[in-house]
Amino acid sequence: MTKKKTATATPAPGRRALADQMGNTLMKEADPLQADPIFGNSDVLVSQWNKQFAGEDVRALTLGIRIRRIAMLLDELSIQECEAVGLxxxxxxxxxxxxxxxxxxxxxxxxxxxxxxxxxxxxxxxxxxxxxxxxxxxxxxxxxxxxxxxxxxxxxxxxxxxxxxxxxxxxxxxxxxxxxxxxxxxxxxxxxxxxxxxxxxxx
CATH class of the missing domain: 1.10.10.10 (Winged helix-like DNA-binding domain superfamily/Winged helix DNA-binding domain)
Structure with a gap:
C-alpha cells in the first residue's frame, strides 16, 4: 500500500530569500516624503498603531489597514484616468x-x-x-x-x-x-x- 503524500510548506530559506529581495527593493524605492506622521504610507500607519497597542498582537488589524491604504491609492489612479475622459x-x-x-x-x-x-x-x-x-x-x-x-x-x-x-x-x-x-x-x-x-x- 502506497503512502499518501502530504503537502509541505515552502522551505524557509526560499521564503527568506524572497523576503530579502523585497526588502532590498523597498529600501531602494523608499521615498522620504512617505514617512510623514500625518500623510505617510502604510508603514507609518502600522508603526503608529503598534505603539498604541504595545504588547498586543495587532498584525491582522494592521494588515487590513495597509490594504485599505493601497485601495485608496488605486482609487486615486483610477480617478485620474476617469477624469481624463470626463468620467x-x-x-x-x-x-x-x-x-x-x-x-x-x-x-x-x-x-x-x-x-x-x-x-x-x-x-x-x-x-x-x-x-x-x-x-x-x-x-x-x-x-x-x-x-x-x-x-x-x-x-x-x-x-x-x-x-x-x-x-x-x-x-x-x-x-x-x-x-x-x-x-x-x-x-x-x-x-x-x-x-x-x-x-x-x-x-
Whole structure:
C-alpha cells in the first residue's frame, strides 16, 4: 500500500530569500516624503498603531489597514484616468461591470444594484447619467417582457477601453520592481486570494 503524500510548506530559506529581495527593493524605492506622521504610507500607519497597542498582537488589524491604504491609492489612479475622459469614479465602476460581462455588455438593473450594494434609486440615477452621456442604453430584456437591460454603447465601450488601457500601462510601470523579483508577483497574488477568502468567511 502506497503512502499518501502530504503537502509541505515552502522551505524557509526560499521564503527568506524572497523576503530579502523585497526588502532590498523597498529600501531602494523608499521615498522620504512617505514617512510623514500625518500623510505617510502604510508603514507609518502600522508603526503608529503598534505603539498604541504595545504588547498586543495587532498584525491582522494592521494588515487590513495597509490594504485599505493601497485601495485608496488605486482609487486615486483610477480617478485620474476617469477624469481624463470626463468620467466619474462611480460611472466607471458601473461601466466596468458591463464591460467584463463580454458581448453584448449587458446587465439587469437588479444585478447592478446587488453588485454595487446601492439602493434602487441610486442605481437608477447612475444608469440615467450614463444614458444621458450616450455611454449606455436601456434595451428590452428578451427573457422578461416587463424588464429591461443596461448595455454599453459603442461610444461607452471605446471610453472604458481607453481608461483600461491607461490603467494597464500605469499599473505595469508602477509594479516593475515587483515583476523583477522572481516569483514575487505570483506569491503576492496568491496571498491576496487567501486574504480575500479569509475575509469572506462568516463569523
Amino acid at each position: 466619474k469614479l462611480n460611472e466607471w465602476l458601473l461601466m466596468m461591470a458591463l464591460r467584463r460581462m463580454g458581448e453584448p455588455y449587458c446587465l439587469r438593473p437588479t444585478d447592478i444594484l446587488k453588485m454595487h450594494s446601492v439602493t434602487s434609486g441610486t442605481a437608477t440615477y447612475r444608469i440615467d447619467q450614463l444614458t444621458k452621456q450616450g455611454l449606455a442604453e436601456r434595451i428590452a430584456d428578451p427573457s422578461d417582457r416587463r424588464g429591461y437591460l443596461i448595455r454599453l454603447t459603442p461610444r461607452g465601450l471605446e471610453i472604458i477601453d481607453t481608461v483600461l488601457h491607461g490603467l494597464r500601462v500605469n499599473f505595469h510601470k508602477k509594479l516593475l520592481p515587483m515583476f523583477e523579483i522572481e516569483g514575487g508577483f505570483e506569491i503576492f497574488e496568491e496571498s491576496l486570494r487567501l486574504y480575500e477568502r479569509c475575509m469572506e468567511q462568516g463569523d
